[in-house]
Structures are given as structure tokens and as C-alpha cells.
Amino acid sequence: MKNPAWLGEPFAIKDNKIFLTKKVAKRLLAEAQEAFPYEYSALLAGRGATITACVPMPVSPDKHVFAWDGPTFLQALQHIRKLNLQWLGVLHTHPHTPPIPSIHDIAGWHYPTLSYWIVGLATAQPEWCVYQWVQDGNSGSFEARNYTLTDAACDDEEARGSSAPKNS
Numbered sequence: 449m450k451n452p453a454w455l456g457e458p459f460a461i462k463d464n465k466i467f468l469t470k471k472v473a474k475r476l477l478a479e480a481q482e483a484f485p486y487e488y489s490a491l492l493a494g495r496g497a498t499i500t501a502c503v504p505m506p507v508s509p510d511k512h513v514f515a516w517d518g519p520t521f522l523q524a525l526q527h528i529r530k531l532n533l534q535w536l537g538v539l540h541t542h543p544h545t546p547p548i549p550s551i552h553d554i555a556g557w558h559y560p561t562l563s564y565w566i567v568g569l570a571t572a573q574p575e576w577c578v579y580q581w582v583q584d585g586n587s588g589s590f591e592a593r594n595y596t597l598t599d600a601a602c603d604d605e606e607a608r609g610s611s612a613p614k615n616s
């Protein structure tokens with residue numbers, strides 16, 4: 449099944465390498481800390497393998513899970529499409545636990561091509577982790593990946609390749 453153009457495959461672009469602009473990282477961390485002790489979550493968008501934008505989601509009233517209602521989620525996706533970007537991932541915080549995917553995280557993840565970010569806020573220094581879903585038969589698991597912080601969105605050749613959204 450082929451993904452629609454707005455649904456990215458960030459890990460497929462540069463051999464599992466993924467990039468996040470410093471500007472977006474800074475904004476995410478500030479908003480995550482503001483939401484503390486509640487879980488913060490956001491959709492991540494960009495082109496190819498580089499995340500250049502984020503769409504914050506409503507802060508969860510529950511301290512241990514994040515959940516989005518359908519209309520809010522669809523609105524966020526529409527926003528990404530309007531910006532002519534691709535949806536590249538999801539980020540949420542673990543305010544009280546290490547940034548390791550929980551049983552709920554694993555059960556609730558339905559977009560295996562996207563990047564899955566968790567920021568752990570239980571330690572003095574926030575801990576950032578990014579995971580890729582790896583399917584193995586009927587089950588699967590999150591595997592930790594490295595990421596690179598970049599100064600600006602590098603809109604290079606690869607990022608503008610066949611996976612970029614097209615207006616038709």
C-alpha cells in the first residue's frame with residue numbers, strides 16, 4: 449500500500465538518519481516544560497528526513513497517557529497539508545518516567561513509517577529519544593535511532609524528491 453504524499457517516510461530517505469531543526473527542538477522543549485507535570489504532545493512535520501515544523505496538540509488531562517480526539521487530530525493534519533509539508537512524526541513527553549515507549553505507546557501506534565519521539569522530563573536534563581517502528585511478523589517494536597540537530601531546514605535535492613507533496 450502506497451502512502452499518500454503528505455504521509456512521510458523520514459527513515460527511508462537517508463538510511464535511518466533523521467534531522468530536527470534547533471528552532472523546532474527549542475519550541476518543543478519550552479512547550480513540554482510548560483505543560484509539566486502533564487504530558488505534552490505534538491505532530492512533527494517537514495520534508496524528506498528533516499523536521500522543520502510542529503503542531504502542538506491539546507495537553508492531556510491525564511498525567512500518564514496522551515490521547516487526541518478525532519477532529520483535533522484531523523485539523524492538525526490539515527494544517528500540515530496546508531503548509532505543504534509532510535507529516536513526519538509524533539512527539540510526546542514522559543513527565544515522570546524515562547523516555548522508553550510504554551505498553552500504551554506500543555499498542556496505540558498506527559503509523560509505522562513515521563518517527564516516534566519521546567522526551568523524558570523526570571531527569572534534571574531532558575532526555576530526547578527517537579524511535580522507528582520495526583515490524584516483525586505479526587508484532588513489532590520500537591528501535592532507538594540517532595538524530596541530528598540542524599541549524600536550518602536544508603531544502604536539498606533529496607528532500608525535494610519523489611516523496612515531496614505535489615499539488616495537482
Ligand SMILES: [Zn+2]
Binds near residue numbers: 540541542549553566
Ligand atoms: Zn509514552
